[in-house]
Amino acid sequence: MNKEETYSFLKENNIEFEAVEHKAVFNMDELGDVELPHPEWEAKNLFVRDDKKRNYYLMTVKGAKRVDLKDFRKKHGLRALSFASADDLLEIMKLTPGSVTPLGLLNDSERRVKFYLDAEFEDGMMGVHPNDNTATVYMKADDVLRLIREHGNEAETAEI
Numbered sequence: 001m002n003k004e005e006t007y008s009f010l011k012e013n014n015i016e017f018e019a020v021e022h023k024a025v026f027n028m029d030e031l032g033d034v035e036l037p038h039p040e041w042e043a044k045n046l047f048v049r050d051d052k053k054r055n056y057y058l059m060t061v062k063g064a065k066r067v068d069l070k071d072f073r074k075k076h077g078l079r080a081l082s083f084a085s086a087d088d089l090l091e092i093m094k095l096t097p098g099s100v101t102p103l104g105l106l107n108d109s110e111r112r113v114k115f116y117l118d119a120e121f122e123d124g125m126m127g128v129h130p131n132d133n134t135a136t137v138y139m140k141a142d143d144v145l146r147l148i149r150e151h152g153n154e155a156e157t158a159e160i
Contacts, residue, residue: 003132050079
């Protein structure tokens with residue numbers, strides 16, 4: 001799904017959202033140059049894989065949060081983790097670096113990626129890209145979890 005298809009999908013699924021168009025941003029530092037209405041809801045997305053390249057995970061955390069991958073893997077009983085490649089991102093979620101988003105899991109036709117949503121978003125709102133880094137979509141975190149689960153990917157809220 002591209003950006004327009006993502007907007008249509010959200011409307012078809014009765015998901016309330018607010019979309020804000022902006023210049024392309026490729027990381028959280030660049031996002032600071034964009035005026036957005038809800039900076040407290042900004043999300044950072046980490047696409048990682050295990051050391052055997054068998055399991056892939058998407059972690060979504062509050063924008064300024066730092067993630068300790070070693071601590072995370074120990075808490076969740078996972079193998080050693082590292083960032084997945086741009087090729088893996090394109091192959092699995094049909095996304096390019098800078099546009100990673102939980103909504104990209106809707107492109108994961110094989111349901112290979114497990115989603116972890118930071119508990120700090122629980123029962124709140126979040127701002128993520130609509131499969132394109134030229135916009136931010138604000139929506140309820142619970143709606144994101146529901147869409148991903150309905151699509152068939154594993155998804156859970158976790159302390160990250």
